[in-house]
Amino acid sequence: EDQVTQSPEALRLQEGESSSLNCSYTVSGLRGLFWYRQDPGKGPEFLFTLYSAGEEKEKERLKATLTKKESFLHITAPKPEDSATYLCVHGGATNKLIFGTGTLLAVQP
């Protein structure tokens, strides 16, 4: 079964404590791997698209990387405003998006 699995489900960090979120997928035929940020009660906000293994993209304190079966979202020196749910989404050869259930990140001051 095609699946996108995100871990951990929840992560609590102290301000300034760097960490990584993981996204693994069993879906074949990657056309794009997407990361979104979602705040409570709001729609997902687009962060990155990665297209091939080895690709990296950065935005402020966030860096996304991609291997053949995994993607990581690295958060460097996070701030409380980085608290949100981060969603990983696989776009495959069938033109269908498969969404992970997200990692809920809480950054404490």
Place this chain on the structure above:
Amino acid sequence: DGGITQSPKYLFRKEGQNVTLSCEQNLNHDAMYWYRQDPGQGLRLIYYSQIVNDFQKGDIAEGYSVSREKKESFPLTVTSAQKNPTAFYLCASSGGGGADTQYFGPGTRLTVL
């Protein structure tokens, strides 16, 4: 500013009623999508449209209907046949179909009374 708007933000429905959720985009995107989000689950695709006057069922289309009469608009009707409609509904659009980056609206929270 270009973007996607959804209205209303909150919607309450009585048993047996049909309700329509609005989605408008001014991004000049061809493709539009409706998703449902429930706690602890990934987003699930209800319907999508890649071009005006054409749309396809997603994974959970039963109890829902859509129309695409204009490029900018993709309303979703939740009918009385949808047995568990309480959820957060998200509209998205993309420049093309498939794995193109999708941009989301702010969402509508529907509650059945």
